[in-house]
Amino acid sequence: MNKPLAAIAAFAGLVFLGSGAWMLAGHFRAQDAVLVEIVQDGKVLYTVDLASEEDRSIRIEGADSWNLVTVRGGEIFMEEAGCPDQTCVKMGVLRAENLPIVCLPNKLVIRFADSQEVS
Amino acid sequence: MSYRRILPAAVLAAVCLTGCAKSEPQEYSTDLFAMDTYMQLKVWNTDDGASLDAAAARIAALENTFSVTIDGSDIARVNHAAGAPTQVSEDTALLIRKAQEIGDASGGALDISLYPVLCAWGFTTGEMHVPERSTLDALLGQVDYTKIGLDGNTVTLPADMEIDLGALAKGYTSDEVIRIFRESGAESAIVSLGGNVQALGSKPDGSKWKVGIVDPFSPSENMGVVEIENQAVITSGNYERYFEENGQKYWHILDKADGEPADNGLVSVTIIGDSGLQCDALSTALFVEGTQDAVAHWQRDGGFEMLLVTEDGRLLVTEGIADAFTNRSAMPMEVISHE
Numbered sequence: 001m002n003k004p005l006a007a008i009a010a011f012a013g014l015v016f017l018g019s020g021a022w023m024l025a026g027h028f029r030a031q032d033a034v035l036v037e038i039v040q041d042g043k044v045l046y047t048v049d050l051a052s053e054e055d056r057s058i059r060i061e062g063a064d065s066w067n068l069v070t071v072r073g074g075e076i077f078m079e080e081a082g083c084p085d086q087t088c089v090k091m092g093v094l095r096a097e098n099l100p101i102v103c104l105p106n107k108l109v110i111r112f113a114d115s116q117e118v119s
Numbered sequence: 120m121s122y123r124r125i126l127p128a129a130v131l132a133a134v135c136l137t138g139c140a141k142s143e144p145q146e147y148s149t150d151l152f153a154m155d156t157y158m159q160l161k162v163w164n165t166d167d168g169a170s171l172d173a174a175a176a177r178i179a180a181l182e183n184t185f186s187v188t189i190d191g192s193d194i195a196r197v198n199h200a201a202g203a204p205t206q207v208s209e210d211t212a213l214l215i216r217k218a219q220e221i222g223d224a225s226g227g228a229l230d231i232s233l234y235p236v237l238c239a240w241g242f243t244t245g246e247m248h249v250p251e252r253s254t255l256d257a258l259l260g261q262v263d264y265t266k267i268g269l270d271g272n273t274v275t276l277p278a279d280m281e282i283d284l285g286a287l288a289k290g291y292t293s294d295e296v297i298r299i300f301r302e303s304g305a306e307s308a309i310v311s312l313g314g315n316v317q318a319l320g321s322k323p324d325g326s327k328w329k330v331g332i333v334d335p336f337s338p339s340e341n342m343g344v345v346e347i348e349n350q351a352v353i354t355s356g357n358y359e360r361y362f363e364e365n366g367q368k369y370w371h372i373l374d375k376a377d378g379e380p381a382d383n384g385l386v387s388v389t390i391i392g393d394s395g396l397q398c399d400a401l402s403t404a405l406f407v408e409g410t411q412d413a414v415a416h417w418q419r420d421g422g423f424e425m426l427l428v429t430e431d432g433r434l435l436v437t438e439g440i441a442d443a444f445t446n447r448s449a450m451p452m453e454v455i456s457h458e
Contacts, residue, residue, distance in 0.1 A: 042150065085245035087360065095339045098311075098331040102157040105245075109150070109157060 035113035036076055036094065038069055040106070047113065050074050062106035069110060076110055078103065144307065144323065147171045153182050154289055156313030162300045163307040163323050170303035174296040174310075181292050184208055187234065187243075187283040194283060198234075202278035204268075212272045214287045217396055222264045224420060225404035226412070227375065230264045234283040236378045242371045247362040249369060255378035262375050290353055290399025293317035297395070314359075317351040317395045327443075333358070334448055335387035335428050342428070342448035345440060351395040355402035356387040372406050383409025386430050391440050392423035401425075410435070418457055 034050040040060065048071060057070040057079060067088070068080040078088040078101050088103040100111035144163035149171055151158050158178065164170050186192045193211040207215075218231045234243075235258045241247040261279045268275035276282065289312045297319045300308040308319035309328055318328045327346040334342035338358040345352060357380070361370040374381035388406040390398040401423060405413035410429055417425055417437055424440035427433075434450040441454045 039150075041152070083245060085247065085360070085362070090338075090361075092339045096331055096341050098341065099314075099333065099339055100157065101339075104152065104155060104157070107152050 034074075037109075037111055037113050039109045039111065048076065050076060060106065060108060062108065065103065065105035067103050067106050067108050069108075077101065078110065081106070144305070146323075149175060151175060151178070153178050154186075154292065154312070156289065158313065159311045160296060161309050162305050162319075164300070164303060164305040166303055170300050170305060173303070174299045177295050177299060178292055181210065181288065181295065184210055185214070185284045185288040187281075187285075197274050197276050198281040200276065202276070204270075204273045204275045207272055207274050209272060210291070211284075212269060212274070214284050214291055214396070215267060215269050215274060215282075217291075217400055218284070218287055219264060219267065219269070221397075221400040221404050225408055225416060227264070228381075228407035228412075229286060229400055229404035230262060230375045231282045231284060231286065232262050232264045232267065232280050233373050233375055233378075234281045235261060236373055236375075237283070237371070239378075240369070240371070240373070242360060247369070249364050259375065259378050262378075286403040287396060287400050289313060289315050290351065290395035290397070293351060293395035315351070315353045315395065315399065318347055318349060321348040332389055332426060332444075333387070336432070342434070342450070343444055343446045345389075345391065345426075345445075346443045347391065350391055350393060351398045352389060352391050353395065353398040353402050354387060354389040355406045357406075358386070372403060374407050381407040381409075383407065383412075384429050384431075385410055385413065385427055387426075387428040388413065389426040390423050391425065398423065414455055417455075421457070 032051055036048045036050055037044050038046040038048065040062065045060065046058065051074065053071045055072045057068055060067045060069060066082040067078055070077055070079040075093045077093045078091065081089050081103055083105040088101050091101045094101055094110055097112045100109050102109050142165060144165050146161065146163055147168040148161040160171060160174055162171055183189055184193050187194045189195060193207040197205045197207065218229060221229045236255060237243055239250040239254055239258055266277050266280065267282065293310050293312050293315060296310050297308065297317050300319050306320045307323045310317050316330045321327055327348050329344045329346055330352045331341035332343050332345060333354060333356065334340045335356045335358050355372055357370040357372065359371065361368055370380045372381045373379065385406050388402050390402045392398045405416060405425065408416060410427060413427060424437045426444065427435040432450055433453060434446065434448065435453050435455050436444055438454050438456045446452045
């Protein structure tokens with residue numbers, strides 16, 4: 001192998017290893033964060049990282065209803081809702097990527113930010 | 120070969136690859152509220168999202184056609200026609216015809232004329248309560264889907280009856296969304312209409328779609344995953360819309376035998392098949408039929424696969440889908456076959 005070709009090969013090897021390390025680091029970064037979106041009528045109001053978020057409740061008003069979203073102990077759930085059927089409250093804690101917590105009257109959705117499975 | 124010859128070829132290949140990538144299908148997705156549910160649509164296409172816009176427009180049009188509460192919809196006009204013949208769209212006629220077909224195939228377990236009884240329970244307004252027995256008995260006298268007249272696109276409904284297409288509309292809508300995507304040239308799409316899932320083709324990487332199936336005993340979790348392509352996966356369960364009164368649970372899937380929530384041994388019915396409409400109608404019908412009749416229905420008619428969960432914690436899976444289902448629940452899977 002002549003010198004210029006060897007230099008190109010070495011550079012390509014470095015780029016390959018470097019990008020591999022970057023992807024690996026990104027993988028572990030993504031595993032650490034548990035990102036959840038609170039979305040109202042298609043607009044993301046909050047993005048919450050359940051891995052680091054402090055316990056708190058957020059009251060969200062809508063035209064016809066309201067919701068109280070609570071983060072507690074690394075989990076998120078709809079604590080209260082202003083509608084009569086309470087379907088979103090009964091959903092309990094957000095656990096599955098394919099099972100968002102949905103409040104129809106308030107057009108509010110709590111979902112994992114990166115969904116791989118559907119349902 | 121020297122690097123002087125390799126380098127131009129490599130640059131050319133890189134340019135070509137970059138150029139080619141621009142014509143690769145891109146992911147377009149949206150979520151929206153329609154038909155009293157939350158819908159998520161995702162398609163891989165080369166059309167700048169035009170097919171996604173067309174699908175959203177089709178959903179809005181179908182809601183305006185089928186809704187029982189929107190003035191001027193086909194169903195509102197039929198229900199308020201006081202017995203007079205009513206001209207409806209091809210879509211509405213098709214759904215009523217399918218409702219009659221599945222009604223017949225299920226011994227009347229699916230009956231779209233139960234709507235006044237559903238109203239009496241408050242499931243249509245969200246203000247649910249247990250109605251008086253006398254109220255249910257009086258309303259059940261007006262429930263009989265065989266009295267719905269359908270001649271071409273003309274519907275005639277006795278004056279004291281009302282219908283709704285809630286058990287079929289979402290399944291047909293997902294069929295239509297998938298049709299729009301397919302006709303636009305897309306080869307990969309997935310839609311979830313309030314948990315009713317339908318797929319076009321496989322994932323863009325060629326692998327099958329993984330569809331989570333809700334655990335009816337713990338509805339925020341999945342009891343397993345079924346792998347599909349080009350199919351619909353539609354579930355009816357007693358956990359979807361319900362209320363509790365005096366410690367008793369009451370759900371929205373009603374049995375016309377007594378006007379009460381259908382309680383024939385099943386808590387969840389998942390139907391897997393090629394047609395969203397067929398799967399949607401069957402999931403309600405088989406839930407009402409109950410365990411034994413649902414299994415007999417499948418053994419007699421076939422054409423679909425199913426997962427049943429019984430109230431005593433059995434998980435029954437038909438043989439055609441058993442290999443594609445990964446059971447994550449504590450329930451042992453029992454495979455049922457054509458015998």
